[in-house]
Amino acid sequence: MSNDATRRSRTHVSCTVNGDQVDFLADDGTSLLDALRDELDLTGAKEGCGTGDCGACTILVDGRINCSCLMFAPEAEGCEIVTVEGIAEGDHLHPLQQTFLEGAALQCGVCTPGFLVSAKALLDENPDPTETEIRYALAGNLCRCTGYDKIVRSVQEAAVQLRGASR
Amino acid sequence: MTVTENRPDYKWVGTRPIRHDGYDKVVGKARFAADRNSPGQLHGAFLRSPHGHARILSVDTSAAEAMSGVKAVVTGADFPDLPIGHPERDTAVNLMARDVAMYVGHVVAAVAASTRAEAEAAAAAIEVEYELLPVVLSLDESIADGAPLANADNRTAFSGSDDPSNLATVTPLERGDVDAAFEAADVVVEREFDTAWVHQGYIEPHACVVDVGADGKAEVWASSQGHFRVRSQAAAVLGWDTARIKVIPAEIGGGFGGKTTIYLEPVAARLSEKSGRPVKIVMTRDEVLRATGPAPASKSRIRIAATNDGELTAIDGWIGYAVGCTGDMAGFVGAMSVASYKFPNLKMEFVGALTNTPRSAAYRAPSAPQAAFAIESVIDEIAQALDTDPIELRLKNAVVEGDLTSMGGPHPRIGFVECLEAIRDSEHYQSPVPDGAARGIGTGFWFNIGEQSSATVNLNEDGTATVITGSPDIGGSRASMALMAAEELGLDVHRITPVVADTESVGFTDVTEGSRATFATGMAVVNACRDLVGELKARAATIRGVEVDAVAWVDGAAVVDGHDPLPLADITAKAKSTGGPLTVTASLNAGGAGPSFAVHCCDVSVDEETGRVEVLRYTTAQDAGTAIHPSYVEGQMQGGTAQGIGWALNEEYVYADDGTMLNASFLDYRVPVASDLPMIETIIVEVPNPAHPYGVRGVGETGIVPPMGTIANAVSRASGVRLTSLPMSPPKVLAALDDR
Known part of the structure; x- marks a missing residue:
């Protein structure tokens, strides 16, 4: 049956995830998001839409933000992947994680991993963004709980802390 | 502050x-609902009706059952036929159609297979023979004389009638002498309004993992707003004792009312029971939009009488809610929500009417936003007619402790006046309106439970x-x-x-x-x-x-x-x-839940060339009673406001004539993103609720009630034309500007 034929084609993928070398097998049609969640049990990235519209699955691929629901798992071959599980440094939260906590920037928390990754990418690139730049950088991430106010403020506060730390 | x-x-x-x-x-x-996997689990997928209304003549699952990886198939015949009047009959019928599919996307059958792809392929291979029935898509069609029935099982609640009807509820309210009051009025404003279906838009799609053991006991992992209700609803739909079902609450990725009912768990349970394996079902976003939620669309006619010195002497009107394919309390609850002003004379009717669209679900202060949009708009127009400050007009007529609610009882201690004063005295309201912009005021409340x-x-x-x-x-x-x-x-x-x-x-x-x-x-x-x-x-x-x-x-x-x-x-x-x-x-x-009032203020600009409305500044004051954790009180105020801004400006279900939703994605059903919104300033007002040891009122819902009226009032003042149809999307605003 055709199903069997499509199902059993699996590709070996080798990449780094959050600094660790990992190897896994993936069906050719599997999204990178599903591979991270189901093969590697990294369920921080979420599927909110599966069409690249909500940003809940945002990860860094070679330093750039990507919707992992829009990538096939085999496309990760040789890439450096960072997920929300990898943005803390050891037992020290990333300043964004800390300011999100202190600034009550999450309510239900399901969009939070995507926002943290997108915000990290922004601040890595632009350490002193304006409010408008923050809002546009995060416009690919949907939050339905907060109205974005406390998210934007927490990113602003993290930017201040990161600039202070790098001085 | x-x-x-x-x-x-x-x-x-x-x-x-x-x-x-x-x-x-x-x-x-x-760990949210979709973040758990069980060893040996199967994946579920649905076959959904492509028709807006159709009798199911036959369902042939034999081809699907023979397909690779398929372990179980269920249809409506696998669930008890709960009698008309059973409190969970509508829940049961909605999550698995029995004899009739009542909207595009209504589940007709479900499959469990080794992979999701196999389950989807098998679901698509199920053959269903349909007899098409007339599709009722709008409130007007539903209440028209001689309208076809959207759901032949529906009976009008509280009517005592056993006749099938498209009416879910009809709730009249009357006090005083409305005719005399309109006769004596100095100013009368009357308007008609309409609002679109909108979705709660939680980012986490519905999901569950259900494992039914050989001992007949079920372990359910699901996200919901109440796992005891998941248990009781699932038990009723399956015909089981509740003691057979354990529900473990996953973290919930947003609900806003939309996760107060179930869609998946009994289906996963039956598939698990049949296959002997745990079954995981995760909705796609497309399924969430086509077959869960939404909040009812509405139409209304509101007429308000006032004296020259600003007393609102009478209101009469009609508010109708299109509630989707099953009986629903939206109209009845809407009637409870009209209680912000004293109105010595009042005559209104609230109607809920069925349509061949998804069964509507609660959405944050359900039914109140549609009513507040209409009433706050007319009150603003009266303020314009009287050339008076919109807050002063409201202060003059605002309910206080002891004033009547719409259902007749007295309001307990409430903080409406305090919220009006907080906005009046705010830096925002005291500041000049920016050049090229206009300012709107709106209010709302929720009685809480x-x-x-x-x-x-x-x-x-x-x-x-x-x-x-x-x-x-x-x-x-x-x-x-x-x-x-x-x-x-x-x-x-x-x-x-x-x-x-x-x-x-x-x-x-x-x-x-x-x-x-x-x-x-x-x-x-x-x-x-x-x-x-x-x-x-x-x-x-x-x-x-x-x-x-x-x-x-x-x-x-x-x-x-x-x-x-x-x-x-x-x-x-x-x-x-x-x-x-x-x-x-x-x-x-x-007992003793305390109503929470809110007053909103916003500045908007309207692009005369594109019709686009930009929200420049937004402030909300809400009575929390006592804010236990102020950050999360502010968060509720801001989140409700943002959803209301989406409802006001962008969000709507777009249906084809056959009942197919045309915009079932987050790309086309566009909720506000960060770059659409300004900061949302908050003023927590604390008028303690005497019935709670710390004075808590509950703050979750009220925030979504005022924004539509607030923004409509600002847009109307900015453009010089009264906007009466939601959403105030660019094409509609442009059309209104052209009609000036």
Whole structure:
């Protein structure tokens, strides 16, 4: 049956995830998001839409933000992947994680991993963004709980802390 | 900022600690519904009706059952046929059609297979023979004379009639002499309004994993606003005892009312029962939009009479809600929501009518936003006609304690006037309106509910505590529970662990709705803590060898004259020798929920070339009673406001004539993104609710009620033309501008 034929084609993928070398097998049609969640049990990235519209699955691929629901798992071959599980440094939260906590920037928390990754990418690139730049950088991430106010403020506060730390 | 009446000097209540579940949520460890897999699990997928209304003549699953990886197939025939009038019949029929498919996307059959792709392929191979029936798509079609029935099983609630009808509810309200009041009025404004179907838009799609063992017991992992309701609804739909079902609450990725009912769990249970394997079902976003939610579309006609000195003397009108394919209380609840102004004369009718669209679900202050949009718009037009300040006009007519609600009873202590004054006195309202912009005012309220809650508080050996409740944490309620316990026990809030327990580990607790969790479940926590303090004093009396009356509880320690204070940890350390473990359970059916009012103010600009509305500045004042954790109160105010802004400006279901939703994705059903919104300034007003030990009112829902009227009033003032149709999307605004 055709199903069997499509199902059993699996590709070996080798990449780094959050600094660790990992190897896994993936069906050719599997999204990178599903591979991270189901093969590697990294369920921080979420599927909110599966069409690249909500940003809940945002990860860094070679330093750039990507919707992992829009990538096939085999496309990760040789890439450096960072997920929300990898943005803390050891037992020290990333300043964004800390300011999100202190600034009550999450309510239900399901969009939070995507926002943290997108915000990290922004601040890595632009350490002193304006409010408008923050809002546009995060416009690919949907939050339905907060109205974005406390998210934007927490990113602003993290930017201040990161600039202070790098001085 | 916060505006507060006199209140006690609390140590913990009103502070802003980091929430207890926050760490897991910023490092990706928190487990939401789709984040769990069970060994050996199968994946479920649905076959959904492509027709808006059709009789199901036959379902042939034989081809699907023979396909690779398929382990079980279920249809409507696999569920008991609950009689008309059974409280969960509509839930059952909605999650699996029996004889008739009532909207595009209505589930007709489900498959469990080794992979999701196999399940989807097999579902597509199920052959269904349909006989097409007339599709009722709008409120006007539904209530028209001789309209075809959208659902032949529907009976009009409270009518006593057993005749099929498209009317879900008809609720008339009348007081005073409306005709005489309109006759005597100096100013009369009458308008018609309409609003679109909108979705709650939670980012987490519905999902569950259900494992039914050979012993017949089911373990359900699901996210919901109330896992006890998941249990009771699933039991009813399956025809099982509730004792067979354990529901474990996953973290919930947004609900806003949309997760107060179930769609998946009984189907997954039946598939698991048939296959002998755990079954996981995760909805796609397309399925979420086509087959869950939404909030009813509405049409209304509102006429208000006023005197030249600004007294609103009468209101009459009609508000209709298109409620989707099953019976629904939207119209009845809408009638309860018209209670912000004194209106000595009132004559209104509220109708809910069925349509061949998804069964509507609660959405944050359900039915109130549609009504407030219409009424606040007419009141604004009266303020314009009288050339008076829109806040002063409202202050003159605002309800206060003792004034009648729409259902006839008196309002309890409420803070509407205080919210109006807070906005009037705000820096925003006192500042000049920016060039090229206009300012709008709107108000709204939600009456909130109490209902049943349970809490268990355990003191641990070292003097720390565990607070166990059955209310899913949909936006910071764990922190609120811990703060109230900290205040009662005199214990550092971070030495308290708040837990949301499964249906077998805590007493029955109603669903998190009606802004009730911090109010009612919080009250159960407070009661448990007070009993526990009584027990701590008794233990201290034993330790000190004094009568219990001689012991006071002060700041986390037992105080007896002539002795050093005995800290809580010293008493828990001696629990074994003084009577055993220190644990108390409290449960209640909470009365006295306090209505929460809000007043919003916004500045907008309207692009005359494109019709695009930009929200330049937004301020909200809301009566929280007492803000237990102010950050999460602000968060509720801001989140509700943002959803309201989406409802006002962008969001709508777009249907083809056959009932197919044309914009079932987050790309085309566009909720506000960060770059669409300004900061949302908050003023927490605290007029304590006398029925709660800390004065809590519940704040979750009210925030979504005022924005549509507020923004419509600003847009109308900016453009010089009254906008009466939601959403005020660019094409509609442009058309209105062209018609000036």
